[in-house]
Amino acid sequence: MSRRPMLAGNWKMFTTPAEAAALGRAMRTALMDPPAVDIALFPPFTSIAALVAELKATDIIVGGQDVHPEPEGAFTGNVSAPMLVAAGCGAALIGHSERRTYEKEAGEYLARKVRAALAAGLMPVFCCGETLAEREANKALEIVRGQLSDALAGLTGSEAARVVIAYEPVWAIGTGRVATPEQAQEVHAAIRAWIGLTWGAGLARSMRILYGGSVKPANVRGIMAQPDIDGALVGGASLNADSFAGIVRFQDTE
Numbered sequence: 001m002s003r004r005p006m007l008a009g010n011w012k013m014f015t016t017p018a019e020a021a022a023l024g025r026a027m028r029t030a031l032m033d034p035p036a037v038d039i040a041l042f043p044p045f046t047s048i049a050a051l052v053a054e055l056k057a058t059d060i061i062v063g064g065q066d067v068h069p070e071p072e073g074a075f076t077g078n079v080s081a082p083m084l085v086a087a088g089c090g091a092a093l094i095g096h097s098e099r100r101t102y103e104k105e106a107g108e109y110l111a112r113k114v115r116a117a118l119a120a121g122l123m124p125v126f127c128c129g130e131t132l133a134e135r136e137a138n139k140a141l142e143i144v145r146g147q148l149s150d151a152l153a154g155l156t157g158s159e160a161a162r163v164v165i166a167y168e169p170v171w172a173i174g175t176g177r178v179a180t181p182e183q184a185q186e187v188h189a190a191i192r193a194w195i196g197l198t199w200g201a202g203l204a205r206s207m208r209i210l211y212g213g214s215v216k217p218a219n220v221r222g223i224m225a226q227p228d229i230d231g232a233l234v235g236g237a238s239l240n241a242d243s244f245a246g247i248v249r250f251q252d253t254e
């Protein structure tokens with residue numbers, strides 16, 4: 001399998017600039033001689049500069065947790081893709097479930113964010129996932145396909161090739177209730193099939209699909225053993241350098 005694994009840490013609304021610099025320094029030490037994977041960290045906007053400065057001699061990608069569709073304008077409280085690039089970012093999370101829930105983001109608005117990130121040269125990490133009620137109603141695959149098709153279906157194949165998808169079942173985020181590797185694999189396989197129908201088999205083989213939701217050093221190996229899971233988007237466990245490094249070194253864990 002030629003897809004390079006990607007392990008990403010979403011720091012959510014944690015870390016001041018000083019705390020982010022200290023955590024970045026600890027990550028640098030813990031991730032000395034990293035394995036052949038891509039590593040990305042998503043601090044709050046106000047901590048991006050401090051983290052970028054701390055990680056400049058490394059290959060770790062720093063990203064924004066969100067991005068506005070417009071490059072600039074009267075949009076109080078928002079940050080644009082060119083601003084993230086100028087701050088040293090290489091990626092942006094788009095459509096995280098906490099933004100879908102609390103900021104009511106969905107559909108075409110997220111499609112515009114994906115296009116804005118691509119236009120600025122950022123790697124969009126597009127998040128999707130069903131709620132517990134949707135899973136219990138047997139609608140998980142339908143919901144995820146709908147989210148993908150709303151935000152990504154309008155992209156050309158060469159644009160889509162630069163997108164990373166993160167499947168995060170909402171009921172597994174921050175709850176300690178991780179999807180079983182088989183539950184996650186079922187959805188990842190469906191996402192890959194959707195990619196194939198939308199852009200063809202080549203892209204279905206090459207696009208990376210990350211799993212997110214209570215990933216820890218103790219469960220990462222079973223998740224990464226699944227054929228359609230190419231990495232992880234990690235919240236809580238990415239706020240500690242040793243546990244995040246344990247996830248990045250998933251091949252070494254028992």
Ligand code: PGA
Nearest residue numbers: 173174213214234235236
């Ligand atoms: P968690 O968060 O690892 O704390 O469950 C994952 C995420 O929200 O990206």
